[in-house]
Amino acid sequence: MSRDRWFNHPCEALSALVDGELPAGGQRAAVEAHLGGCPVCRVLKEDIELLGQVVAAETPPPMPADLAARIRGRIDESAAARRAGWWRMPWRVPMPAAAAAAVVVVALVWLVSFGSRPPDTPIPATEVASRTAPGTTDGRDATGGPDVAGGRDAAGVPRSSPPALAPAPARAQPPAPAPAPIVGSAAAAREKPEPKLARSTPAGDAAAGRSNQAPPVVHRDDGVRPTPAGAIAEHDETRLYKETAKDTIAVDTERDRTQVGFLEATARQEAPAKPTTKASNAPPAAAPGMPASAGARPVVTMSDARIAAPPLEAAPYMVRLLPDGSMSVRARDYQCVVPIAPDDARLLASIGDATTAGVAPRTRAPEAATTGATASAAMEEPLPVVPSPEARSAILRLVRERYRAIIEERCGPLPR
Amino acid sequence: MLRAMRMATPASVRAPDDDGTVGDEETLVARARAGDRDAFGRLVETHLDRVWTLVWRVLRHHEDTEDVVQEVFFAAWQALPRFRGEARLSTWLQTIAVTRALNHRARGAERLRQASIPLDRLAGNGAPWRTDGAPGLAGPPAAEPADLHPAASPLRALEAGELRRRLALCLDKLPAAWRAILALRDGGDRPYEEIAAAVGLALGTVRSRLARARLALRDCVEGTS
Numbered sequence: 001m002s003r004d005r006w007f008n009h010p011c012e013a014l015s016a017l018v019d020g021e022l023p024a025g026g027q028r029a030a031v032e033a034h035l036g037g038c039p040v041c042r043v044l045k046e047d048i049e050l051l052g053q054v055v056a057a058e059t060p061p062p063m064p065a066d067l068a069a070r071i072r073g074r075i076d077e078s079a080a081a082r083r084a085g086w087w088r089m090p091w092r093v094p095m096p097a098a099a100a101a102a103v104v105v106v107a108l109v110w111l112v113s114f115g116s117r118p119p120d121t122p123i124p125a126t127e128v129a130s131r132t133a134p135g136t137t138d139g140r141d142a143t144g145g146p147d148v149a150g151g152r153d154a155a156g157v158p159r160s161s162p163p164a165l166a167p168a169p170a171r172a173q174p175p176a177p178a179p180a181p182i183v184g185s186a187a188a189a190r191e192k193p194e195p196k197l198a199r200s201t202p203a204g205d206a207a208a209g210r211s212n213q214a215p216p217v218v219h220r221d222d223g224v225r226p227t228p229a230g231a232i233a234e235h236d237e238t239r240l241y242k243e244t245a246k247d248t249i250a251v252d253t254e255r256d257r258t259q260v261g262f263l264e265a266t267a268r269q270e271a272p273a274k275p276t277t278k279a280s281n282a283p284p285a286a287a288p289g290m291p292a293s294a295g296a297r298p299v300v301t302m303s304d305a306r307i308a309a310p311p312l313e314a315a316p317y318m319v320r321l322l323p324d325g326s327m328s329v330r331a332r333d334y335q336c337v338v339p340i341a342p343d344d345a346r347l348l349a350s351i352g353d354a355t356t357a358g359v360a361p362r363t364r365a366p367e368a369a370t371t372g373a374t375a376s377a378a379m380e381e382p383l384p385v386v387p388s389p390e391a392r393s394a395i396l397r398l399v400r401e402r403y404r405a406i407i408e409e410r411c412g413p414l415p416r
Numbered sequence: 417m418l419r420a421m422r423m424a425t426p427a428s429v430r431a432p433d434d435d436g437t438v439g440d441e442e443t444l445v446a447r448a449r450a451g452d453r454d455a456f457g458r459l460v461e462t463h464l465d466r467v468w469t470l471v472w473r474v475l476r477h478h479e480d481t482e483d484v485v486q487e488v489f490f491a492a493w494q495a496l497p498r499f500r501g502e503a504r505l506s507t508w509l510q511t512i513a514v515t516r517a518l519n520h521r522a523r524g525a526e527r528l529r530q531a532s533i534p535l536d537r538l539a540g541n542g543a544p545w546r547t548d549g550a551p552g553l554a555g556p557p558a559a560e561p562a563d564l565h566p567a568a569s570p571l572r573a574l575e576a577g578e579l580r581r582r583l584a585l586c587l588d589k590l591p592a593a594w595r596a597i598l599a600l601r602d603g604g605d606r607p608y609e610e611i612a613a614a615v616g617l618a619l620g621t622v623r624s625r626l627a628r629a630r631l632a633l634r635d636c637v638e639g640t641s
Contacts, residue, residue, distance in 0.1 A: 011627050011631055015626055015627035016627070021623065043569045044631075046572070047571050048634070050569075050572070051571070051583065051602075051633055052602040055583065055598060055603060056602050056605075058580065058583070060469050060473065060481070063464070063468045063481075067468070067482065067486070068461055068464055070486060071464075071490065072457050076453065078490070078494075
C-alpha cells in the first residue's frame, strides 16, 4: 500500500462513504467534491465496493450437521457435572454423617488390621525365617511402623549389627560381637536340636561357614520377602518355629529373665492367673474386644528378643514394643503384654526412633560375655531410653487409658 | 446484487414452543435464563448459522471454527444469567464470537506469523503468499500499480472466479483483527458503532482500521505493493 496514496487521498473517508458512515456535512461534501476530480479515488471507491460485495458473497464451508447437538451435549454435560458437584461439595455433607463415616472407616481399618492378621495368631512359619533372619532389626516393621525401612540407625547401619560400644557409659561393656545370623543358628539347631538352638556361637557359625557380617536386611511385610542365602526350606522352618517356640519359653536362668524382660511378660501373659515369671506354653485368653483368634497369640521367640525395640521409660512403667506388634508393660513386679493397634505400635516405634535417633544403640551386654561364657548367649537387650515428656504422656495414655481395661483383664490391676 | 446476499439481522426470532405456541426470542431467552436448556437449544439453532459464518470469516479454518463456535454458545449459556437484554441477543452473541475467535487465534502461532510479516509485503516482493506453507499457492501475478493507471482497476479485469480465489488468499493473509472488522462490516453489514462495541475499539479506530484493511486487501488482490 502506498503511503502517499493514504495521505494524498481521503481513503478512510472513502471507505466510510461507501459504508454510509460518513455523516452528512462538510466532510462528506468535501469527499464527494474530491471524487469528482480524482480518478484514483473513484477507482478506489469502486474497488472497495466490489471487494465488499465479494467478501459478503464468500460462503463459509458448511458446518457439521451435528454441531448443534454437540453444543447441546456439552451444555447437558455441564449441567450434570454441576449437579454432581453439589453432592461433592464437602460443606454440603452434614457433619454427623461425615463423623459417622469417619468412625466406620476407622472401625473397618481396625477390624481389617486385626482380622487379617490378628496379633495373637500364630506367626506363619514362612515368616519365621524373615523374623529370625540376620539383619532384621527390632521388628517394629511387623506393624508397618516407621522402622519398616529396615531398622537402620541414623547412619543407615542395620541395628542388628550394632557397632562396638563406646567405653564411656557406666554400663559400657567390651565390644559385643556382631550378632550371629539367626537363620544360621536355626540351621544348626536343625542339625542338633538342642534347647538353646536359637543362640549361636561364632565358632559354630564359623564352622558352619557362616559369616558374622550381617546379610542384607530382611523386612517383614506382606510382600515378597527376600530370603537370605542359605535360608532353610519352609517345612524346616515350620519345625524350627515349633522347636524355637518351645525352647524360647524355657528360660530357666535368672540371667535370661533379667536380660530378656519381655519374655517374662510373655510367660506371665501365658499364665495370667499366676503372675509369675514361670513360663508355659498355654496361649493366653483373648483380650476383651479383640477377635476370638487373639487367644492364639504367638510365642515370642528369643530371636525376637534380639530384635526388640528398646524399652521406653515412662515412669512408673517400662513400655516396650514387641516384635509382634504387642506392647509389654512393666512396673516393678508387674508385667503384662497386650496386643495393640497398628497405629499405636507405630506410635511406640516412632517414639523409640525419635528417642534413639542419632544415638548409638545402647545394649546391655550379656553376662555371658563378661563371665567368659560362650558367645552363644550373646543376647543383647537395649537399655531403656527416656522419651520426651510429650512422648511419655502419650505412652501413659496408652497404658492407663487406651489399653488399661485389656491390661487389667489379663494381668490384674495396673499399678499407679 | 451481492450485497443483498448479506445476512440480515432479524429483529426478533420467533420459534415454536414445545407446546406448539409461538414465542419470540425474548421468551426463549427468559426461559433459557431460568435454566431451560431446550429453550436455549432453540436459540442455538436460530443463531448458529450466523455465528458459524462470523467465526469462520475471522479464523478461516474449519476445525478451529468448530471449536470456537461451541465455545461461543457454551460461554453464552454460562453467561446468560448476566445477559440483561439491553442489546439484541444476536449482537451479544456476535461480541462473544469475535472475542472468542480472536482469542483463539491469539493463542496460536498464527498471530506471531502474521505480525512478523509487514502488511506491505502481503502481495509480491518475495513474501510468502500463505503463512500456512500450503504448497502450490504462488502469489497472484504482479500487476502494474493502480496508482499509475487510475482509470482502470485490475480488479475489474479479473474473472469472477479468479477474483474470489485471490480474495480468499488475501483474506487468509490479513490479520485476524482486521478480518473481524471486515467480517462484521462487509459480511454482516453491521454499523460502525456495533462493530466498535464488538471488537472493543473506539469508533474512529474502527473506521481507520476498516479503511486500511480494505486498501490492503485491494492491493493484495491486485498484486501490487
